[in-house]
Structure formats: structure tokens, C-alpha cells
Amino acid sequence: MNAARVLGATYAADRTEPLHLRRRPRAGLNVMRLLLILVALGFLVLFIGMPLVVVFSQALSKGWHTYVAAIADPNALAAIRLTVLVAAIAVPSNLVFGVAASWAIAKFEFRGKSALITLIDLPFAVSPVISGLIYVLLFGASGWFGPWLMEHDIRIMFAVPGIVLATTFVTFPFVARELIPVMQAQGKDDEETALSLGASGWQTFWFVTLPNIRWGLLYGVLLCNARAMGEFGAVSVVSGHIRGLTNTMPLHVEILYNEYNYAAAFAVASLLALLALMTLAGKSLLEWRRPELKYGALSADRQTKRGMT
Amino acid sequence: MRKRSWAAALAPTLMLTLAAGATCAAGAVTLLNASYDPTRELYEDYNKAFAAYWKTRTGDTLTINQSHGGSGKQARAVIDGLPADVVTLALAYDVDALVKRGKLIPDTWQARLPDNSSPYTSTIVFLVRKGNPKKIKDWGDLVRPGVGVITPNPKTSGGARWNYLAAWAYALKQPGGNATSAQQFVRKLYENVPVLDSGARGSTVTFVERGIGDVLLAWENEALLAAREMGADKVEIVVPSISILAEPPVSIVDKVVDRRGTRAVAEGYLKYLYSPQGQEIAARHFYRPRDLKVAAKYASVFPKILLVTVNDVFGGWTQAQATHFADGGTFDQIYGK
Numbered sequence: 198m199n200a201a202r203v204l205g206a207t208y209a210a211d212r213t214e215p216l217h218l219r220r221r222p223r224a225g226l227n228v229m230r231l232l233l234i235l236v237a238l239g240f241l242v243l244f245i246g247m248p249l250v251v252v253f254s255q256a257l258s259k260g261w262h263t264y265v266a267a268i269a270d271p272n273a274l275a276a277i278r279l280t281v282l283v284a285a286i287a288v289p290s291n292l293v294f295g296v297a298a299s300w301a302i303a304k305f306e307f308r309g310k311s312a313l314i315t316l317i318d319l320p321f322a323v324s325p326v327i328s329g330l331i332y333v334l335l336f337g338a339s340g341w342f343g344p345w346l347m348e349h350d351i352r353i354m355f356a357v358p359g360i361v362l363a364t365t366f367v368t369f370p371f372v373a374r375e376l377i378p379v380m381q382a383q384g385k386d387d388e389e390t391a392l393s394l395g396a397s398g399w400q401t402f403w404f405v406t407l408p409n410i411r412w413g414l415l416y417g418v419l420l421c422n423a424r425a426m427g428e429f430g431a432v433s434v435v436s437g438h439i440r441g442l443t444n445t446m447p448l449h450v451e452i453l454y455n456e457y458n459y460a461a462a463f464a465v466a467s468l469l470a471l472l473a474l475m476t477l478a479g480k481s482l483l484e485w486r487r488p489e490l491k492y493g494a495l496s497a498d499r500q501t502k503r504g505m506t
Numbered sequence: 507m508r509k510r511s512w513a514a515a516l517a518p519t520l521m522l523t524l525a526a527g528a529t530c531a532a533g534a535v536t537l538l539n540a541s542y543d544p545t546r547e548l549y550e551d552y553n554k555a556f557a558a559y560w561k562t563r564t565g566d567t568l569t570i571n572q573s574h575g576g577s578g579k580q581a582r583a584v585i586d587g588l589p590a591d592v593v594t595l596a597l598a599y600d601v602d603a604l605v606k607r608g609k610l611i612p613d614t615w616q617a618r619l620p621d622n623s624s625p626y627t628s629t630i631v632f633l634v635r636k637g638n639p640k641k642i643k644d645w646g647d648l649v650r651p652g653v654g655v656i657t658p659n660p661k662t663s664g665g666a667r668w669n670y671l672a673a674w675a676y677a678l679k680q681p682g683g684n685a686t687s688a689q690q691f692v693r694k695l696y697e698n699v700p701v702l703d704s705g706a707r708g709s710t711v712t713f714v715e716r717g718i719g720d721v722l723l724a725w726e727n728e729a730l731l732a733a734r735e736m737g738a739d740k741v742e743i744v745v746p747s748i749s750i751l752a753e754p755p756v757s758i759v760d761k762v763v764d765r766r767g768t769r770a771v772a773e774g775y776l777k778y779l780y781s782p783q784g785q786e787i788a789a790r791h792f793y794r795p796r797d798l799k800v801a802a803k804y805a806s807v808f809p810k811i812l813l814v815t816v817n818d819v820f821g822g823w824t825q826a827q828a829t830h831f832a833d834g835g836t837f838d839q840i841y842g843k
Binding site: 333336337338339340343347350352354355437438439440441442452454455456457 | 538543546547571572573574575583585586587588589607608707708711732735736765
């Protein structure tokens, strides 16, 4: 997450490049710029580069053999499977929700719209631990629905459904937050044109809206997925920590660390780090293919085009 | 063209969903043991032994799942619905919580198994840096200025409560010792504590990995394990003149086993802890066995210490909890100042 932000910041810095080429800055400014760049780079190395190096060097400190053994351990494999399963449920549901919510917010006027936007942001605002506790209070044995669930032998808490729920809650805003500005900037013109040409609502959505937002959508899904797999706090509260059953990868890392199994802990952590790096690579690839995404403004470029016609 | 590339990006996600879903099926008899932090290695071993024993006795294939965490936190999770068939916690007070808050077990639970339902015991010892540079020999040395003491927070950690009571018991046994002087002593001890972790494992990591403090108050089994894992060149164990007899209790969770139909296997699981095989495994993991024969065999591992019990000195756990660790108890008076 943070890495993504900082990378975003460096891209934003690139953006000033053409301006600077056109107008020669004064020498004092140059020193200032250099200093700022040095500070930014220093931070990058210290807070992002170093931990990454530590993770991988610790993971491999006892050789490849231990590394592979740590990941091939049945509990580790179970944790990996569970993490993938949880993300595979949470991310698509948030994808559907995110598209629906941002479509409603960007394309329609209705009462309570700002309340809806605030609600979508709620999971960002509350601590993940609270997010987990909400579900304990709802579905725990002494919670609101606990006794009824117990009677019907439905397991939500301390089982996979609880973990999925908590993860979905925490990763709720990613897709919607990414899409709302994109959709708002695009306006309703394309859709209205399609409708006036006789397209049905579904056709409009599928052939007009969706293609317009697909890059923003993919971007939101990537971020959502990264968080879904890495979430610790909320999942820790609802998991029950049953080895091989309800431990996700981040929880498994903690367990291994507490068992003095440092090489194994970092081996699993390195998998998570690899996943984050792959997400970042995917994000960069998207930006490389769609440069306009870089500034989070598909819109700006479209609007200038529109202004010209 | 563009549409296809987009679909290609989503396809692997869907495939992973299916693959993960397919591997989720499960069967056979399962048992869940909710335990406290330092018993991880013990039950990993014991579960293998018991599953093999159960297989030969009944023919059932048994899978035993483990959940570990701070003792109080684990009790809380079971009350909140963690379907643990058995609990193996750090102190009776946490098992009592299952009676009081969840009505999950009868209040006579402690009489259902021998030895107060504690198949093994432990005590509190000191772990110091190699060569004992601060010359820490007994509880009295912990209150010297400049000695950093590492112990977890007694509000959240079972082990920490044993530490606290052991220090209190030492102060009481000193000439002229009484409740006031004991509180004075424990206050001075906690003034030397730089970090209060929430669990025993966290404190061990603070002391051993992060190198903070001069002495760690630890479960004897935790200290022996840390000494083995970290190597004798880093830390050594100091046995104080007096300590407390820690009796970590075990119990089946009646409400869960009756719902799941696992009462027989859960009871068998706990009874086997008292068998020579179970006692042997406990001793190998540095828990003091109850069985005299096994105890004699491992006598060299466990030094003789004068051990006092919570019942004798503090009138049982309920009273100890109320006096010392409840809101406004002696710990709050000491730590809140």
C-alpha cells in the first residue's frame, strides 16, 4: 500500500519534467530540488528498500532448502490456500459492489448520495481491529445472531465465512474509490448517446460504461487484492487461529515468528512481499500501457478532446 | 481485442477460486484444542502421539487442530464461539471464565480430572544474559536500580500473573513480610520493567531477540526452550530460592463436545495426558510431570525449588484475581501510581 503511494508520488514528480525543460530554473531552485530528491530517495531506501532486502535475506538465510520446506509445510500451504480463497471471494464481490456503487453515485442524482459516499469510506476510517470485533459482536456465540446460528449449526465466526466477511469489509472501498472519480469525470454523455440510439440499459453498461472504466477498474482490483491478501488486524480477531484451518498467510507469519522459526516466517513473508511486488508491477504495466492512468485522470485527457470537438 | 486482454486478466482469478474451493472438502473425526502460547511445541508432539494411540484403540482417524494465543484471549474466543472441544489454558481463572460468562462447562470442572485437572506443572524462573553480568541470583536482585526486568502485562497474560504472585510470595516470606511490604517490593520490581508485552511469547522475543532488559521472568518450560533455541552462549537460567507452583489446567468444553458428539474422544485426549506416555512428552517439553516415575527420570532437568501454591498463599485464583488483577487491584495501584 505505502509502496504504491510513494511510487505514485515519484510519478507525480515526473510530471513536472516538461515544465522545467521549457523554463530554466534559477540555481537556488536547483539545489532545493536536488535536496528534495535526496530526501525522497533516502526515505524510499530506508523505509521501503531496506525492509524488502531484510525480508528476502532473512528468508534465504538458511538456504533454499529451508525456504522451500517452509512454504511446502502443510500449515503454510493451507494458509496460502485460505488466503487465495478469501481474496477470490472478497475481490469479485467488491468488484461487483464497487462498480454498482460508483455507477449509481457518478451517473445518477438521488437523495442520500453523500451519505453513501461517506459509508463507503467507513472501512478506511475505522481500525481493522474494530472491523473484526463488529463481526464478533454480530455473529459470536454471545452476539446478536450467535445463538440462532449456533442452533442451526452455521459457522461464521472462527471459520472461513467470518474471515471472508471481515476481509470484504476492510477492502470494501478500494474499487469504488478508484472508479467514482473516473466515472464522474467521464460524465453521462456517452451513456445518453447510447440510450438515444436505442441501446438498452444493460447494453449501455456493458458496451459503453464498462469499456470506459476498465483500466481504472483493473487498478482498483489490484489494490483491493493486495489488501485482501495482506490484511492482518481484522482477520486476526475473527480467525480463532486454528492451524491449517483458519490461519491466513499474515497470521501464519506471526505464528512462525513466535515459534522462533525466523527463516520460515520470513519465507512466507517473502511470498507476501512478492505478491505486493507483482501487484506493483501490474500497476506499472497498466500505467505504461495507459499513461493517462498515471495521474488518476483518464478524464482530463478525455475532456480536452471533448472540448476540441 | 482490448476486451479480450481484459478478460484474460480476470480469468486466473476465477480459476483460483475454483481450485481453492475444490480443496476445501473435509471429513473424519476432528478435535480442536484451544491452548495458551508456550504449549505450541508440547501439543504438536502430543497430538501425534494421541492420534496414533486413538487409531489403535478405536480405529478412528483423528485430526487434532490447535489454536494458540494468550490464555485470557483464548478463553474469550471460546466464550465468543470458537468451537474448542478442549481447553488447555495457563490458569484456572481463565477456565472459570467459561463457567461464569459462557456457561459452557459445569462449575465442578476442576474435580473431574486428577491433580486439580492439571496434568503437568511448571514454575517461574529467571532467564539472564550469558555469564549473568548483573549477578542476579534471587528475587531480591530484581529491585536493584539499573536492573531491567522483562515480564508481560498481568492484565492480559496468564504467565505474567504467575510472575507477579511469585514475586509477592517471595516478599511475604522475607523476615517481617506482610501485605504492605510485599506491595512495596512488587512496586519496586515493576519500576524496573521497561516494556510490558501482552503475552509470554512477546516478552521472550523482547528479551532474547530485541536484547532489551537484564532478566526475563518466564515459565520454566519457556526459559528452557528459549535457552535451547537460542543456544547456551546467549542466555542462562537462574533458579530463585522460592517460586510458585503453576498448575495449568485442562478441561473439555461440555457444550461444544455435546453438540459435536466428541465427548468420548475429548475425554480420552485429556486422560491420556496423565498416562506415562503423555507425562513423558510433557517432561520432554520441559513441563514438570505429575507421574512420580517420569518425574524421577527427568529429575536432572528440573531443579528443586521451594514452591508455594496459589491456594496456600493467595486463597485460590478467584481471590488472587480479585485482590491483585481486577480493576483497582494491587497491580492497578502499583502501575497506575
